Amino acid sequence: MKIFLETYGCQMNVSDSGKIVYLFAGQGYQPTTDSKTADLIVINTCSVREKPELKIFSALGRYIPLKRKRPELVIAVGGCVAQQWGDKLIKRCPGLDIVFGTHQLDILPDLVSQVRQSRKAVALTDFQERPGGMEVMPAPAAEAVNAMVTIMQGCDNFCSYCIVPYVRGREYSRPHAAILEEIRRLAQLGIKEVMLLGQNVNSYGRKEKGEINFAELLAKVHEISGIERIRFTTSHPQDMSEALIFAFAELPKLSPYLHLPLQAGSDAVLARMGRGYTAADYLEKVRRLRRAVPEIALTTDIIVGFPGESEADFQETLAMLEKVRYDQIYSFKYSIRPGTRAAGFADIIADEEKRERLARCQALQDKISQEILAAQVGRRAKVLVTGASKRGAGEWSGRTPENRIVNFRASEDTRSGDLLPVKIVAALKHSLKGEVVG
């Protein structure tokens, strides 16, 4: 039996897709990249980015006709779009067999067996008190150096533009004992770097009685031998505690790298977004972080053209890029998510204006990113080797502690997972070039 999986969106979805492959491997399914020979097609959807439904309908338009030749083929749609549409998706797309929500990942194999027997389509999207799938722990691929570990899911913040609380449900933190057990197992299998995942990891443990907080969790992960680097995503600035800032200074394995979503630089826009902080609050957190760890690299998310964003508001976003000097930004034009508060906001910005602001924002950031990379030349860094470079020619690729990509030549006995001292000799457009030293 073969499973073909198509994944859209964020790291949480990528992690969930890994779990789906693992669950079906236990049932004898092999992954395939050829949808035409698959016995099961799973589309794992995301509704955070623009026009998500269009992508799903177009994918189903490609896959459902395959059933004419292979009537035993089962097609399932999961993730955030599935959560929003529920059984309406089955009515809209005859031939689709399963719609499963973000809390039903663990029962997908049962749903597939049920559909194979009954040949009746099924939609299951109820939120559970404890999201199913949190305790599915896939084995890492051979040669893998890093692994993602889900520590919490859902969000209680309800930012006015965001669909996450409606499609992933309310915040739930996984028990820390289960997280640590999974990471110990990963370390035994050779994993050197873990990425702790959640929609708002900074609020880990807040709602569960007796649970430790995020900074305490990091300290416990830090004790696990074999794990050399720890990263996490995503953080909400308003929940970034002093204890977490202190952890960056105290825990050498915690990468000096943080993705800290800003979204906008204008206080008026931030208030309409419901973000719970001002630009000054954000800058103060950055100042404290850099006082604790001067070399920390920051990345962020920016939304341009939020309803009511004036040119002056937008200029404040550009000013924040200049002040913070991020390594990279992930920037997007605002687009409406039906069902969110912002979907009802007036003062919509014309698409042309949004496009033009986005281009200006990205041009400024490209300049800053280039300057930051250029400033690395001559420095030495301990690079975690992640594999052969995509550029080929006997080069290896790795990451500095600040998560910057470095390509370099190294001896033949180099292996993924090695930690090598590398001198940075050149800055390219999105990466660095290095030489192994010492």
Ligand code: SF4
């Ligand atoms: S904190 Fe993040 S996930 Fe939660 S509602 Fe706001 S943007 Fe969405």
